Each structure stands twice: as C-alpha cells, then as structure tokens.
Amino acid sequence: MITTLIRSLGLTMFLMLSGAALSAVTASAATYYMDSVSGNDANAGTEANTAWKSLAKINALTAQPGDKILLKRGGSWTGTLSPKGSGTASAPIVMDNYGTGNLPLINGNGNEATVYLYNQQYWDINNLEITNSNGTSSRRNGIYVVNEDAGTLKHIHLVGNNIHDVAGNNVKDGNGSSGIKVRTIAGKVKSNYQDILIDGNTVGPRVDRTGIDINTDYWCRPDSGCGGTNNWYPSSNVMISNNYVTDVGGDGIVPMGTQGAVVQYNTVNGFNMRSGSPNAGIWAWNADNTVIQYNESFNGHSTQDGQGFDVDYGQTGTLVQYNYSHDNDGGFILICQSGSAKNDSGIVRYNISQNDKARVFQLAGPTTNTQVYNNTIYLPQGSTTSPIYVNSWDGYTKSISFMNNIWMLQGAGNWQDLSKIGNFTFNYNTIAGVHSSGEPADANKLTSNPLLADAGSGQSRNAVDGYKLVSGSSSIGSGAVIANNGGKDYYGNGVSSTSTPNRGAYNGAGVSGPANLMINGGFEQATLTPWSNWNTASVVSGSSNSGGYAVQLSGGPGSAEQLVYLEPNSTYTFTGYVKTADVSQPVRMGVKNYGGAEQYSVVSNSSYTKATITFTTGSSNSTAVVYIYKPSGSAKGYGDDFTITKN
Structure with missing residues (x-):
C-alpha cells in the first residue's frame, strides 16, 4: 500500500514536472514577423507592427522549438531564406505566412536554394511562393533540405507551397536541380530521414529538372547494381501526397533510397519537357516496398522513357495501383532492370491507361516475379502503340504474369518480342478491337467487346466512369481469382479473395444502360481524335x-x-x-x-x-x-x- 502510494505520488510529480517543462517550452516560443515593405531590421520582430524586413535578419536567427516565422502576404524577397535551429517532436518550428493577399514570394535569384535547411529537423514550411530565376540556368533548387553527418533527422513537413520558375540545369544526378529536394550527403556519419511529408504543393510551371526529389548518397547495395561497399541506409515514413506537378524539365516525382514510401493523390501534368534524357512521371529508384497509388500522370514528352509510371531497378515489392495514365509519349509504365541489379515482386494492378503512346507496357531487362493484373487499357483509332514492348537491358524479362486485363484497341501496333520473356504467364485477358502481330495466346482470352460504358471519355483520375462495364459484358465475373489482390478495385468496389472477379479495373456490378461505342462523341477531350x-x-x-x-x-x-x-x-x-x-x-x-x-x-x-x-x-x-x-x-x-x- 505504501509502495503503491509512493509510486502514485512519483507519477504525479513526474506528470507535473513534465507539464511544467512543456508549458515552459510553449511559453518561451516566439513568433517572428517579416514584412518586406514596412518592416525594419531594427524592430523587435515579434509583433506584426514591429516586423523585420530582410532575409539577412531572419537568417541570423537560431529558432527554438515551437517558434514561428511568418512572412507577410503580398511581400517579396530576393535571396536565400535559411534560418537556423531545430524544433522537437512536441514543438516543431513553423514557417508560414500572415495577412491577406498573395502568398509571400521569395526568389532565390540563382542561388543553390531559395529556402534552405541544413542538418535541421522538426520543421514545417507552409504556404510560401518560391522561385529561383535570374535569367540564366545553373544547379539550383526551390526548397532544398540537406542532411550531412547529422545521423537520423526527423519531421520535415513541406505543405501548401507554390514553387515555379526554378531555372535549374537538366543534369540527371543526385545533386541535380529540383523544385523540392530532400537530400542526404555522404560523410563520416551514416545519415537518413524519418518522417518526410510533402503535401499539397504546386511545383511548376518551368521547373528544371525534377519536380519533387528525395535522394541519398547512401545508396550502394547489390540491388542497385553497386559492387562497392554496401552503405544503403534508406529514409522511412515518407509521404508524398496531393501535389500538382506541371511543366518540369525531367522527372515528375521520384523518391530514392527510401523504405515503404507512399506516393498518392498527386497529379503530374507535363514532364520530360526539356531534359533530353530518360525521365518518367512518377517512379522510385533503389527503394523497397514503395506504394504508388491514386495518382494521375499525363502529357509526358519524349520516348526516352516518357512513361507516366515506372517500376525501376534497385527495388523489391513496388506496388502501382489505382492510377490513371493518359496521353504520355512513352506509354503507361516501364518495368526495368539492368543486368547487375534487382527488380523483384513488383505489382501493377487496377490502373487505367487511355491514349498512351509508343508502348503501353515496356519490359526491359531481367526483372523477376512481376504481376500485372486487372488493368484497363484503351488505345484510340489510328494508334500504333505497342500493347507490350519487350527489349533487352543486359537480358530480357525473366518472369512476369498478365492476368484479368482488358485491352480495348481501336488501333494498335505490334506486340513486340514477347517470346523473349523467360517465364511468361498470360491468361484471362480481354483483347478487343484490333488484333495485331505478336498478340499472345491466352487459354481463356475473350475477344468480344467488353462493353466499357464510354471508352476514351476519361477526363481526370476521378472522372473515368467510362471504363466501368455495362450489364451483359462478357468481362464481368469471368476473371481468375488472384491471391492477395488488394481487396478493392479502382473505384473502391470490393474484390473477393475467393469469388471470380471481373476483368479490368472495375469489379462492380454491370452499370445500367447500353455502352456508348462511340469514342469522344461529345468532344470533351477538346480534340477531334479519333474522328x-x-x-x-x-x-x-x-x-x-x-x-x-x-x-x-x-x-x-x-x-x-x-x-x-x-x-x-x-x-x-x-x-x-x-x-x-x-x-x-x-x-x-x-x-x-x-x-x-x-x-x-x-x-x-x-x-x-x-x-x-x-x-x-x-x-x-x-x-x-x-x-x-x-x-x-x-x-x-x-x-x-x-x-x-x-x-
């Protein structure tokens, strides 16, 4: 009884002291105001009417946990914003805005970064407008966050920023230019990040070369084809979500050196615009168990890659699901690997591809154990796109399966070199319309019109009801049961682990009304094609x-x-x-x-x-x-x- 009482009193004292400490931190936190018009660096800076003016003043600050740095809306600054200090888990440092009007604008003016954090953690950077342009191009970034010899840094949250006109070069390496870059530089202490959130930002137009980029120098391992000392040290708890990336010179969104990253609800509109090198819309490299879902990627330029999505090498278990790809010069998805690397157990399911060009699926190199199932592919009249294109990269695909997919082909090129695949399973697919050279055998193939409600009518990721199946479709309830199938289709309908599913990305009951077999009958794609x-x-x-x-x-x-x-x-x-x-x-x-x-x-x-x-x-x-x-x-x-x- 006495022992229990002592423990109870001890716990009470601990909670009181902890609360006092937290109150002390909160009480000591300050808010600093920046006003580019009416501010004065001689002011106290801690009230809106005593705001500081210059970036130099805020850059000299070592912020404390819980501090806020607020830039006045309508203001503009030139140079690099790089305050010091780190927050804590309970009291991150917040950079945001105040007032009314346009977002506060900072132009890096050709510096390496417009907003820069170096070996700092527990930061929220929100709601700023960021450019980096001075009439020339060089290696530069919009937001640039660096970890060098700092061990594991936590909690970098970048939310709601508008980043455009970053006149970077188009060199493709870890130290290249980006709209948003979170980078780990190799040194004496093995380092990485935990808890990266990049959410709700607009990146573009005129950003070179990568829109959103996470990369690390700690990348060497056999999976990536590196024969040196294994130093792979991935970042974890990475979320890239709800961003709009447009008009970028190279890649759209690329997490590299991550474990379990999630890339979801993003839109990439216009990538590979200027780089002249291979780039894709959304992909990961040297990253295990990446989930790429609920994204839209379109208007990719060039067939140097040029796909909306990519399951690249240096990975195990990448999952690409519930995405909408359309009008990309290079196609829907690249699945690739160099001979000395690894690309194993990727899954591509419940996606929709409309009007993608060159090749819907490109399979390059000796990848293993990939599953491609329940996707819906539409190619318009006059298309010469290859439904599946196989080529060597130090060898051909070793093992892949295609199950329960629908290809609605108003036009199509050849199915290219599928015989080069080592272990190829192709079963329970629907191929309707054009039947071109190289089309694979399928013991349970359907060639009847799948009765898509209104094929070719997709407008956005959330406006693709034209790819639902109309009642009476032979593709309803005629697929094969696939283990660990994710449990739901593109539209959120359940997919049973035991009952026979539909083919394609839609697993609901047949929708009412006859299928409209016209393509673009309402011209809402703002183009005449396929008329x-x-x-x-x-x-x-x-x-x-x-x-x-x-x-x-x-x-x-x-x-x-x-x-x-x-x-x-x-x-x-x-x-x-x-x-x-x-x-x-x-x-x-x-x-x-x-x-x-x-x-x-x-x-x-x-x-x-x-x-x-x-x-x-x-x-x-x-x-x-x-x-x-x-x-x-x-x-x-x-x-x-x-x-x-x-x-």
Missing part, C-alpha cells in the same frame, strides 16, 4: 449541345468521320445532335460501310436537333463508319453528343 477530318472539321469551344465543346464544319463540302468497332449480325442505334447556321444549308448525320446501304438523316434547323439512325451490321462486318457531313455552302454546321448503342 478524322475531311476539309473543314475542327473541335471548337462553345456552340455545344452539352459540355464545353462540339465539332464544327466551317463550310462545305466537309466532314468528320469515325470508324467504330461493332459485332456482326447486330442491330445498333446511332444518335447525335446536329444544327446548321443557315437553314438553307442542311447538315447530314449518317452511317456507312457496315454491310448495308448507307443511311443518313438531314438536319436543316438552326438549333440542335436530335437525329437517330438504326442499322444492322452484315454477317461478316465488325466495323462501321459514322459521320457528320456538310455537302456545300459557306455556313457553319455543328454536331455534338454522338452515341452508338447496341439494341
């Missing part, structure tokens, strides 16, 4: 029946046509909305080359009028051509919201 133009057709904003775009025929004769893939001996309904600027110059909507006589409807109204044509394909006809046509005259004609549905 073809004869003389006068173009896509214009406004003048639409719904949405923001329509097809315009600027005069006659002129037309827009689309080849659609159908089934023989089947009846379809073709609908659309058509109008003319001059009622004396009608516009036609029609169908031909389907195995029956050409049919068309004539519209002479100046407001949108719905036209409908029903037709039945011939016994050996699996395509038709639909069109909007203006025979003559200088008045404009318009069309919008075209659909083809199977009766």
Whole structure:
C-alpha cells in the first residue's frame, strides 16, 4: 500500500514536472514577423507592427522549438531564406505566412536554394511562393533540405507551397536541380530521414529538372547494381501526397533510397519537357516496398522513357495501383532492370491507361516475379502503340504474369518480342478491337467487346466512369481469382479473395444502360481524335449541345468521320445532335460501310436537333463508319453528343 502510494505520488510529480517543462517550452516560443515593405531590421520582430524586413535578419536567427516565422502576404524577397535551429517532436518550428493577399514570394535569384535547411529537423514550411530565376540556368533548387553527418533527422513537413520558375540545369544526378529536394550527403556519419511529408504543393510551371526529389548518397547495395561497399541506409515514413506537378524539365516525382514510401493523390501534368534524357512521371529508384497509388500522370514528352509510371531497378515489392495514365509519349509504365541489379515482386494492378503512346507496357531487362493484373487499357483509332514492348537491358524479362486485363484497341501496333520473356504467364485477358502481330495466346482470352460504358471519355483520375462495364459484358465475373489482390478495385468496389472477379479495373456490378461505342462523341477531350477530318472539321469551344465543346464544319463540302468497332449480325442505334447556321444549308448525320446501304438523316434547323439512325451490321462486318457531313455552302454546321448503342 505504501509502495503503491509512493509510486502514485512519483507519477504525479513526474506528470507535473513534465507539464511544467512543456508549458515552459510553449511559453518561451516566439513568433517572428517579416514584412518586406514596412518592416525594419531594427524592430523587435515579434509583433506584426514591429516586423523585420530582410532575409539577412531572419537568417541570423537560431529558432527554438515551437517558434514561428511568418512572412507577410503580398511581400517579396530576393535571396536565400535559411534560418537556423531545430524544433522537437512536441514543438516543431513553423514557417508560414500572415495577412491577406498573395502568398509571400521569395526568389532565390540563382542561388543553390531559395529556402534552405541544413542538418535541421522538426520543421514545417507552409504556404510560401518560391522561385529561383535570374535569367540564366545553373544547379539550383526551390526548397532544398540537406542532411550531412547529422545521423537520423526527423519531421520535415513541406505543405501548401507554390514553387515555379526554378531555372535549374537538366543534369540527371543526385545533386541535380529540383523544385523540392530532400537530400542526404555522404560523410563520416551514416545519415537518413524519418518522417518526410510533402503535401499539397504546386511545383511548376518551368521547373528544371525534377519536380519533387528525395535522394541519398547512401545508396550502394547489390540491388542497385553497386559492387562497392554496401552503405544503403534508406529514409522511412515518407509521404508524398496531393501535389500538382506541371511543366518540369525531367522527372515528375521520384523518391530514392527510401523504405515503404507512399506516393498518392498527386497529379503530374507535363514532364520530360526539356531534359533530353530518360525521365518518367512518377517512379522510385533503389527503394523497397514503395506504394504508388491514386495518382494521375499525363502529357509526358519524349520516348526516352516518357512513361507516366515506372517500376525501376534497385527495388523489391513496388506496388502501382489505382492510377490513371493518359496521353504520355512513352506509354503507361516501364518495368526495368539492368543486368547487375534487382527488380523483384513488383505489382501493377487496377490502373487505367487511355491514349498512351509508343508502348503501353515496356519490359526491359531481367526483372523477376512481376504481376500485372486487372488493368484497363484503351488505345484510340489510328494508334500504333505497342500493347507490350519487350527489349533487352543486359537480358530480357525473366518472369512476369498478365492476368484479368482488358485491352480495348481501336488501333494498335505490334506486340513486340514477347517470346523473349523467360517465364511468361498470360491468361484471362480481354483483347478487343484490333488484333495485331505478336498478340499472345491466352487459354481463356475473350475477344468480344467488353462493353466499357464510354471508352476514351476519361477526363481526370476521378472522372473515368467510362471504363466501368455495362450489364451483359462478357468481362464481368469471368476473371481468375488472384491471391492477395488488394481487396478493392479502382473505384473502391470490393474484390473477393475467393469469388471470380471481373476483368479490368472495375469489379462492380454491370452499370445500367447500353455502352456508348462511340469514342469522344461529345468532344470533351477538346480534340477531334479519333474522328478524322475531311476539309473543314475542327473541335471548337462553345456552340455545344452539352459540355464545353462540339465539332464544327466551317463550310462545305466537309466532314468528320469515325470508324467504330461493332459485332456482326447486330442491330445498333446511332444518335447525335446536329444544327446548321443557315437553314438553307442542311447538315447530314449518317452511317456507312457496315454491310448495308448507307443511311443518313438531314438536319436543316438552326438549333440542335436530335437525329437517330438504326442499322444492322452484315454477317461478316465488325466495323462501321459514322459521320457528320456538310455537302456545300459557306455556313457553319455543328454536331455534338454522338452515341452508338447496341439494341
């Protein structure tokens, strides 16, 4: 009893002392204000009306745990912002803004960094506008965080910053230029980071060369192809999320030398813009158990890589899931390895690829045990993209499986060198549309139209309902059960570990209504593709029946046509909305080359009028051509919201 009482009193005293200590830290924390217009370095700096003015003043500060450094909105500074000091787990140092108006702007003016932390930890850097431009390019960064001989540093949180116009060089190495860079430099003490959060930042436009970059000099291990002394010392608890990266010279987002990093809910729009070297949208290197999910990557330039995503070498267990890739010059994903390195047990599942170019999947080098399943791939009419492209990098793929995937191919190039793969499993896939050279055998292949609700209509990661399956699709409930399948599909529907799943990225019940077999029938992709133009057709904003775009025929004769893939001996309904600027110059909507006589409807109204044509394909006809046509005259004609549905 006495012992218990003593222990109780001791605990009470400990909590009282701890609380007093915490209160003391909180009480001693200061807030420092920066005002580039009305501030004065002779001021106290601790109130908004006694703000400091220059970066030199704040750079001379050694901040204490719990301190805040606030820059006034609407202000601007030139040079490097590099305050000293570290926070603690209970009292990080916060750099943010105050006031109203535009974010406070700091231009690094060609220095190595605009915002710089060196061997510091427990920092939150939030809501700043950052550039680094002086009319020339050199090695430079927006935010640059460095660990050199400091052991394990913790809690670097970079949130809500706007970083653009970083005129870096495009040298591809660990010490290259970046919008945001967290770097560990080799020295006498093995060092890394724990708890990196990079969230909600905008990086770009005009950032060279990498958007967001985490890298380390402690990278040498056999997995990365390094034959020297093993010094691999990865950073952990790394989260890169909710960032928008655009118009970067090289790579979009790359964690390197990490363990269990998560890269999610990011958008990369426009990468590999200027570097002239191999780059991809989102990928990891020399990093184990990376999770890359819920991202959108598009507008990648160049076929020097140029893929939206990449499972690169020096890794085990990379997981790429629930992502949307589209319109990348290099394709959807690269899975690669040099001969002396390692790329093992990667998984690529529940992703959607639309209009990616060059090659959907590129397999390069002797990678092992990769699983690719339940992805949905769409290629438009006229595409020459290779669905799978295999090439050697010190050897060919050793083992990979493709299961339960849907390829909807309005156009396609060859399936390239799949016979070079050592152990290749290809089963329960749907390949519909074009069947090009090299297409692999599949004991359970489906070639019937999978009845995607509206293929080619994807607008963003959260606007891809066109890749759901319509009721009656042969791809519903016809896949193979895969162990450890993640438990849910792209859309959040459950995936059973025992019941037969759908093929493709959608595992829900069939959606109601017939599938629209037209591609880009509403022109909301702001492009004519896959329609073809004869003389006068173009896509214009406004003048639409719904949405923001329509097809315009600027005069006659002129037309827009689309080849659609159908089934023989089947009846379809073709609908659309058509109008003319001059009622004396009608516009036609029609169908031909389907195995029956050409049919068309004539519209002479100046407001949108719905036209409908029903037709039945011939016994050996699996395509038709639909069109909007203006025979003559200088008045404009318009069309919008075209659909083809199977009766």
